[in-house]
Amino acid sequence: MVDYLLAGAGDARRLLQHGVSPQNLGSIVAGVVMDSCVYVTIFDRAELLQRTGEDAALAEQLIALFLAEAPPLVQTLQHASAQHAFAAAHTAAHTLKGMAATLAAPALRTAAAAAEHAAAARLELPLEQAGEHVQHAWVALLQLLTATPRHENSDRG
Amino acid sequence: MKILIADDEPLARTLLAATLRAWGYEVQTASNGTDAWQIVQQAAPPELCIFDWNMPGLDGVDVIRKMRALSRDKYIYSMILTGKDTRDDVVAGMDAGADDYLIKPFDPRELRVRLRVAERILSQQQQLEKARTRELVIAARIQQTLLFDRPMRNMPWADVAVMAKPAGDVGGDFYGFVEHSGAAFDLTLGDVMGKGISAALVSAGIKSRLLNALLGLIAARTQAGRPAPVEVVAIAHRETTSELIDLESLITLVYARLDQSQHTCTYVDCGHMPIIHVMPRAQRFALLKSSHVPLGFLCEEVYTQDTVPYAAGDVFVFYSDGLTDARSPARVPFGVQRLAALVLGRAADAARDIMAAIANALAAHCQADNYTDDCTCIVIRIMA
Numbered sequence: 001m002v003d004y005l006l007a008g009a010g011d012a013r014r015l016l017q018h019g020v021s022p023q024n025l026g027s028i029v030a031g032v033v034m035d036s037c038v039y040v041t042i043f044d045r046a047e048l049l050q051r052t053g054e055d056a057a058l059a060e061q062l063i064a065l066f067l068a069e070a071p072p073l074v075q076t077l078q079h080a081s082a083q084h085a086f087a088a089a090h091t092a093a094h095t096l097k098g099m100a101a102t103l104a105a106p107a108l109r110t111a112a113a114a115a116e117h118a119a120a121a122r123l124e125l126p127l128e129q130a131g132e133h134v135q136h137a138w139v140a141l142l143q144l145l146t147a148t149p150r151h152e153n154s155d156r157g
Numbered sequence: 158m159k160i161l162i163a164d165d166e167p168l169a170r171t172l173l174a175a176t177l178r179a180w181g182y183e184v185q186t187a188s189n190g191t192d193a194w195q196i197v198q199q200a201a202p203p204e205l206c207i208f209d210w211n212m213p214g215l216d217g218v219d220v221i222r223k224m225r226a227l228s229r230d231k232y233i234y235s236m237i238l239t240g241k242d243t244r245d246d247v248v249a250g251m252d253a254g255a256d257d258y259l260i261k262p263f264d265p266r267e268l269r270v271r272l273r274v275a276e277r278i279l280s281q282q283q284q285l286e287k288a289r290t291r292e293l294v295i296a297a298r299i300q301q302t303l304l305f306d307r308p309m310r311n312m313p314w315a316d317v318a319v320m321a322k323p324a325g326d327v328g329g330d331f332y333g334f335v336e337h338s339g340a341a342f343d344l345t346l347g348d349v350m351g352k353g354i355s356a357a358l359v360s361a362g363i364k365s366r367l368l369n370a371l372l373g374l375i376a377a378r379t380q381a382g383r384p385a386p387v388e389v390v391a392i393a394h395r396e397t398t399s400e401l402i403d404l405e406s407l408i409t410l411v412y413a414r415l416d417q418s419q420h421t422c423t424y425v426d427c428g429h430m431p432i433i434h435v436m437p438r439a440q441r442f443a444l445l446k447s448s449h450v451p452l453g454f455l456c457e458e459v460y461t462q463d464t465v466p467y468a469a470g471d472v473f474v475f476y477s478d479g480l481t482d483a484r485s486p487a488r489v490p491f492g493v494q495r496l497a498a499l500v501l502g503r504a505a506d507a508a509r510d511i512m513a514a515i516a517n518a519l520a521a522h523c524q525a526d527n528y529t530d531d532c533t534c535i536v537i538r539i540m541a
Contacts, residue, residue: 051172053265058175062168069167094211095166098240101262102168 040107042140047104063145066103070096074138077115081131089127090119096134100141107137158276159183161202163193163217164209164238169261173207173238176265180272190215197224202233205275210239210250218253225254232282234275238263296354297323304331304360308535309342314417316538318508320516321531322479328531329356330477331364335371337383340417343371346535347410348429348477359406363452366393367412386412387462390425394452394460401453408452411475415467415537422473423464427452430481433474433497434465437504442497472504472511473537479530480515483523491522500536508538 045059052058073096080089093116100109115130160182164170167188174184185203187193191214197206206224208217215223221235236257237250247258256278257271300323308317321330329349336342345367349356370392374384390412401407411432413424424432428451431444449460467473474496483491499518503511515534 051176051262051265053176053179055175055179058172061175062172065167065171094240098166098209098261099168101240102166102172104262 040110040137042105042107042137043144044104044106051102051104062103066099067142067145070099070138073099074134077112077134078131080119081115081127081134084124084127086119086122086127089131090116093119093130093134105137105141108134108141111137158205158279159185159201159203161185161187161193161196161206163187163190163206163212163220165189165212166209169209169238173263176268180269182272189213190217190220193217194220194223197233198227202231204231204279205234205236205272207236207238208255210237210241210246218250218255221250221254230286232279234279236271236275292354296357300328300331300357300360304357304364306333309334309336311336312340312342312417314340314539314541315342315415316508316540318512318536320512320534322533323531324352324479324529328352328533329360330479330531330533331360332475332533332535333364333368335368341383342415343386343389344413344415344475344535344537345410346429346475346477346533347408348479348531348533350407352531356406359401359404359408363393363397363408363410366397370396383414385462386414386423386425387460390427390460390462394427394458398453398456398458402456404453406453409478410452413473413475415473415539417541419466420468421464421466423462425449425460425462427460428454430476430478431493433472433476433493433500434467435472435474435497435500435504436468437470437472437501438468440501442501444493444497467539469539469541470504471539472500472508473539474500474534475537476534477531479532480519480534482530483519483532484529485522486524489522491519495522504538508536511536511538 048059048062049056052062073092077089077092077096080092093112097109097112097116100112111130111133115127115134118127118130160177162170162173162177162184164173165188170186170188174186177184185196187196190208190212193206193208194215196202197220208220210217217237217239221237224233224235234256235254236259237255238259238261239246239250240261242260250258257275259268259271305319305321308319319332323330329352330347332344332346334342334344345364347360347363349359349363367389370389371384373392374388378384408427409429410427411424411429413422413432415422422434424445426445426447427449431446433442434445435442443465445463445465447461447463450458476496481491481493481496496515499514500511503514506514512534515536519532
């Protein structure tokens with residue numbers, strides 16, 4: 001179920017500041033991610049829990065692993081996209097896409113897939129744009145994952 | 158069941174490993190294809206592998222191709238779990254030898270049913286393997302009892318020792334002895350092309366034909382005396398060569414008769430290895446050989462026999478090419494000359510001691526006790 005439509009990553013932070021729990025942000029979508037205004041979920045906690053067999057501890061372990069592994073990939077992709085370094089961009093985008101998919105973070109997954117595709121096709125402008133989308137999706141996701149304790153079970157608002 | 162997961166992406170690897178462990182599987186992980194390939198080659202490899210496609214070094218499809226090229230008895234079931242989701246990707250992955258293909262991120266319910274399919278297939282594979290092993294054990298036992306006769310015990314003038322080392326569970330070599338009334342016996346040693354159950358069946362067939370030919374000739378005989386070895390071989394040749402040609406099989410064979418009343422060895426050589434005749438008194442050996450082709454090669458072949466005299470103390474060695482062709486680590490064959498020289502040096506020993514010396518020299522030469530071809534040898538030392 002779609003609960004909130006966001007115009008940008010900052011909205012996620014504001015919602016969290018207003019007491020919306022990460023659990024209820026599980027179906028938040030971010031329109032800013034795609035130029036085509038296709039709304040994409042940032043992070044689907046329910047989906048992640050389903051994948052882990054409702055094992056909350058494993059879900060937390062995956063989130064922690066993601067937060068440790070993803071930043072250098074995002075950084076590499078940003079740099080490679082700007083420099084039109086297609087091979088490096090492709091590798092980073094592919095790995096990031098897989099990690100986002102596993103984490104149930106469709107916005108980042110979609111943006112990384114676009115970057116991967118642009119890098120494979122050696123398209124400079126689409127790669128730059130996809131790189132920016134990855135950055136937006138990453139910031140939004142990061143805020144969701146780090147702004148509040150992730151083990152909350154109810155909406156404080 | 159032991160499952161290997163190879164994925165360079167840590168989240169997917171962690172999630173998959175945790176999921177499989179929760180379902181009771183034993184899980185091993187690798188973060189790249191090169192490490193996965195090393196694990197697959199181990200003595201106790203996993204029964205099932207789940208590979209990501211894109212990985213540093215060897216990718217998942219590379220590893221599966223190498224696995225399929227690797228000849229091993231135990232089948233390893235392989236799945237690709239990848240983000241590559243086009244129809245062409247699926248076709249390419251399965252075409253490389255994968256048994257199954259899943260798209261990331263995996264759905265636990267779908268993965269579980271796919272694993273059940275894998276377990277069913279592996280279970281059937283194991284049952285087939287067990288049945289095959291059981292049959293091989295039975296075939297090996299049959300070979301030991303039907304294809305390798307015990308030497309005669311009523312010939313005190315001939316000290317006989319035998320050695321048979323099949324290269325696999327079942328080989329294609331055979332030998333037999335037939336004792337005649339009076340001081341003589343016939344000996345056959347054959348080597349069927351190939352190994353395994355099919356070779357053993359052909360061996361049993363030809364051995365039976367030779368015995369039937371001999372018994373038929375004896376029964377039909379109106380005058381005293383034994384049928385000549387060449388007559389026995391001629392009948393077996395007539396009755397089997399066209400069948401062997403149909404079966405695309407060949408047999409090298411030597412049929413010999415040692416006759417103590419004449420002190421002669423009469424033999425028919427059907428493309429077999431030369432008989433080694435060691436004469437210690439003269440401190441020399443001779444290689445007894447004809448120029449005939451193996452049985453099953455040419456219907457028009459006319460086999461002939463040759464006769465050589467022997468004296469007390471002489472030693473005859475009959476053997477298959479698996480013995481003399483056995484290679485050292487430097488690929489040097491054991492060789493006929495080496496074998497003959499060894500027996501000449503030990504000719505004063507009992508037959509079993511000569512055979513032990515041959516077995517030891519062969520093992521030392523090959524630096525192993527498992528050979529690539531059947532090694533069969535008969536040593537006969539003339540006592541009087």
